[in-house]
Amino acid sequence: MNRINQKLNEDKKLLSIYFTAGYPNLNDTLTIIENLEKSGVDMIEIGLPFSDPLADGPTIQASSTEALKNGMTTEVLFKQLKDVRKTVSIPLIIMGYFNPMLQYGVEAFCKKCQEIGIDGLIIPDLPVDVYNEQYKSTFEKYGLINVFLITPQTSKERIKFIDSISNGFIYMVSSASVTGSSKGFGDTQTNYFKRIADMQLNNPQIVGFGINNNDTFTQATTYAKGAIIGSAFIKHLSNNGVNKIEDFISSVRK
Amino acid sequence: MNYNINEKGYYGDFGGAFIPEMLYPNVEELRQNYLNIMAEPSFKAEFDQLLKDYVGRPSPLYFAKRLSEKYNTKIYLKREDLNHTGAHKINNTIGQILMAKRLGKNRIIAETGAGQHGVATATVCALMGIECIVYMGEIDIARQAPNVARMKMLGATVIPATSGSKTLKDATNEAIRDWINNPVDTHYIIGSVVGPHPYPDMVAKFQAVVSEEIKFQLKDKEGTENPDYVIACVGGGSNAAGAYYHYLNNENVKLIAVEAAGLGVDSGESAATSVLGKEGIIHGSKTLLMQTNDGQITEPYSISAGLDYPGVGPMHAHLYKTGRAEFISITDDQAMQAGLELCKLEGIIPAIETSHALGVFEQKTFKPNDIVVVSLSGRGDKDLQNYIDYFKI
Numbered sequence: 001m002n003r004i005n006q007k008l009n010e011d012k013k014l015l016s017i018y019f020t021a022g023y024p025n026l027n028d029t030l031t032i033i034e035n036l037e038k039s040g041v042d043m044i045e046i047g048l049p050f051s052d053p054l055a056d057g058p059t060i061q062a063s064s065t066e067a068l069k070n071g072m073t074t075e076v077l078f079k080q081l082k083d084v085r086k087t088v089s090i091p092l093i094i095m096g097y098f099n100p101m102l103q104y105g106v107e108a109f110c111k112k113c114q115e116i117g118i119d120g121l122i123i124p125d126l127p128v129d130v131y132n133e134q135y136k137s138t139f140e141k142y143g144l145i146n147v148f149l150i151t152p153q154t155s156k157e158r159i160k161f162i163d164s165i166s167n168g169f170i171y172m173v174s175s176a177s178v179t180g181s182s183k184g185f186g187d188t189q190t191n192y193f194k195r196i197a198d199m200q201l202n203n204p205q206i207v208g209f210g211i212n213n214n215d216t217f218t219q220a221t222t223y224a225k226g227a228i229i230g231s232a233f234i235k236h237l238s239n240n241g242v243n244k245i246e247d248f249i250s251s252v253r254k
Numbered sequence: 255m256n257y258n259i260n261e262k263g264y265y266g267d268f269g270g271a272f273i274p275e276m277l278y279p280n281v282e283e284l285r286q287n288y289l290n291i292m293a294e295p296s297f298k299a300e301f302d303q304l305l306k307d308y309v310g311r312p313s314p315l316y317f318a319k320r321l322s323e324k325y326n327t328k329i330y331l332k333r334e335d336l337n338h339t340g341a342h343k344i345n346n347t348i349g350q351i352l353m354a355k356r357l358g359k360n361r362i363i364a365e366t367g368a369g370q371h372g373v374a375t376a377t378v379c380a381l382m383g384i385e386c387i388v389y390m391g392e393i394d395i396a397r398q399a400p401n402v403a404r405m406k407m408l409g410a411t412v413i414p415a416t417s418g419s420k421t422l423k424d425a426t427n428e429a430i431r432d433w434i435n436n437p438v439d440t441h442y443i444i445g446s447v448v449g450p451h452p453y454p455d456m457v458a459k460f461q462a463v464v465s466e467e468i469k470f471q472l473k474d475k476e477g478t479e480n481p482d483y484v485i486a487c488v489g490g491g492s493n494a495a496g497a498y499y500h501y502l503n504n505e506n507v508k509l510i511a512v513e514a515a516g517l518g519v520d521s522g523e524s525a526a527t528s529v530l531g532k533e534g535i536i537h538g539s540k541t542l543l544m545q546t547n548d549g550q551i552t553e554p555y556s557i558s559a560g561l562d563y564p565g566v567g568p569m570h571a572h573l574y575k576t577g578r579a580e581f582i583s584i585t586d587d588q589a590m591q592a593g594l595e596l597c598k599l600e601g602i603i604p605a606i607e608t609s610h611a612l613g614v615f616e617q618k619t620f621k622p623n624d625i626v627v628v629s630l631s632g633r634g635d636k637d638l639q640n641y642i643d644y645f646k647i
């Protein structure tokens with residue numbers, strides 16, 4: 001069974017962390033992953049930086065620009081992750097935009113992911129229908145779970161369709177917003193979380209975008225299986241480097 | 255061969271809608287409605303009326319006698335420079351503002367490079383009394399100050415794009431992010447035949463009025479609707495798409511697309527996407543774009559801010575790949591000389607974008623009887639400072 005599915009079967013609320021590979025320093029990738037696992041994080045999204053990250057706010061944009069300046073490439077990331085499974089056992093997901101994968105070759109990319117022990121991919125700008133028609137069989141051949149997003153604007157029928165073609169979890173975008181908003185969650189979000197929970201979907205949901213502390217983590221996981229923190233963690237890395245990761249995680253989990 | 259878009263939103267291998275799920279409802283709403291709305295008689299009537307009374311269409315098709323003598327061929331200029339706001343861009347913004355109104359949107363966002371599309375958008379928003387926000391790269395704001403002032407006078411809010419390379423591609427990213435953040439009340443008026451389907455097709459259809467007019471104007475002057483050549487510069491590709499549109503499937507009419515070579519295609523400072531680009535995805539569209547081997551989008555260079563885009567629209571990627579259009583690259587220097595030549599021979603100061611299209615006459619020989627139509631996409635007022643600096647006037 002894929003590590004993601006195993007993790008989703010555990011009887012607990014999951015904390016997943018996103019970080020941009022190559023930031024703050026080119027070779028921090030492995031240290032960050034290992035420290036995250038030691039701190040009790042359940043799942044990690046490794047961001048493959050892109051020059052034009054459309055769905056991201058200023059924090060992730062800036063970390064991506066910096067990571068590219070530091071020399072991060074698809075090839076470099078795969079090299080850094082070559083032996084990651086010797087020390088890390090939690091699910092690892094690569095999150096990135098489609099163009100760098102397309103240039104690497106989608107099949108070659110998936111194959112490499114399997115060799116390394118990557119469990120899934122999140123590609124915000126790979127549309128559901130294109131995935132279904134052109135890439136599904138390749139992803140499945142290499143044992144990769146493709147994670148789809150839903151938003152407060154996604155229609156009920158489309159959510160059901162996305163649920164029907166998912167085989168891990170659904171990435172529930174918390175609000176109509178790019179990443180990194182820190183407005184907190186109000187009734188609108190709570191109602192949306194409830195509405196989705198009431199749909200009794202086959203795939204559990206993990207909430208992302210705008211989770212930045214214990215409050216928002218708790219609110220999100222009241223209804224959903226877990227939550228993903230990205231921008232807030234990157235800010236922590238900018239201010240504290242890679243050595244105080246545990247402090248950040250324990251402040252979220254309490 | 256059919257060069258129009260197919261029902262899935264592709265021109266051959268190019269196009270589609272590679273967008274994050276956050277944009278899906280907006281883009282889908284537009285996709286489901288744009289053709290029906292454009293077919294409504296009331297929409298057509300309003301669009302035609304505004305193009306006539308407000309924009310000043312039809313724009314003249316002018317026989318350039320002295321330029322024709324110099325190059326020993328028959329050159330006609332399609333005078334989009336005489337449109338209100340000085341370029342073809344307004345054909346599209348008029349269409350899209352009417353579209354936005356019918357979709358019930360009350361907030362407009364746009365991206366701009368040189369500021370021409372920003373001005374054309376601010377203009378139609380003022381005309382309709384709709385809020386207008388224009389994203390513009392911080393660097394472009396500094397080098398296109400008069401257009402920034404025009405947008406502000408027209409009531410638009412100009413927001414600097416400070417991410418990435420701080421130019422057109424980043425302004426486009428910021429506009430897309432704004433749309434993600436405001437999915438319900440906002441319409442995004444894209445300025446060229448780029449972006450996710452249905453934008454390339456919708457913008458091409460609004461610009462198609464250009465070739466519709468060329469047909470009857472040429473019939474009147476030459477007894478035929480069909481020129482031998484249509485020449486247009488290509489940034490994203492909207493003036494070219496408009497000038498080609500009704501000739502796409504008539505292969506007797508040869509199409510020439512002119513890209514900005516900048517300091518030279520091999521200089522590292524160029525915007526000649528067909529030469530330097532590879533297939534990939536930019537701003538939601540599968541097309542040709544300039545990128546690193548690793549798939550990172552690179553920054554183009556041209557003296558003309560309107561041609562300074564690292565991609566081309568999917569229609570043009572298809573015209574290139576199939577060989578339907580001939581692609582020619584013109585350097586900064588060649589364009590500037592061609593622009594000055596038009597001033598001296600015809601008394602018309604062209605936009606520097608347009609000067610690239612005119613640069614073709616030094617590079618390619620036409621027959622004396624060839625009828626060559628050039629899309630004179632814009633006037634040079636906005637570029638005066640550039641011309642002054644270049645020629646030390």
Ligand SMILES: Cc1ncc(COP(=O)(O)O)c(C=O)c1O
Nearest residue numbers: 446489490491492493560631632
């Ligand atoms: C006068 C003029 N021509 C051409 C262009 C290039 O755009 P497109 O290729 O979409 O026509 C611009 C863009 O700003 C312009 O202002």
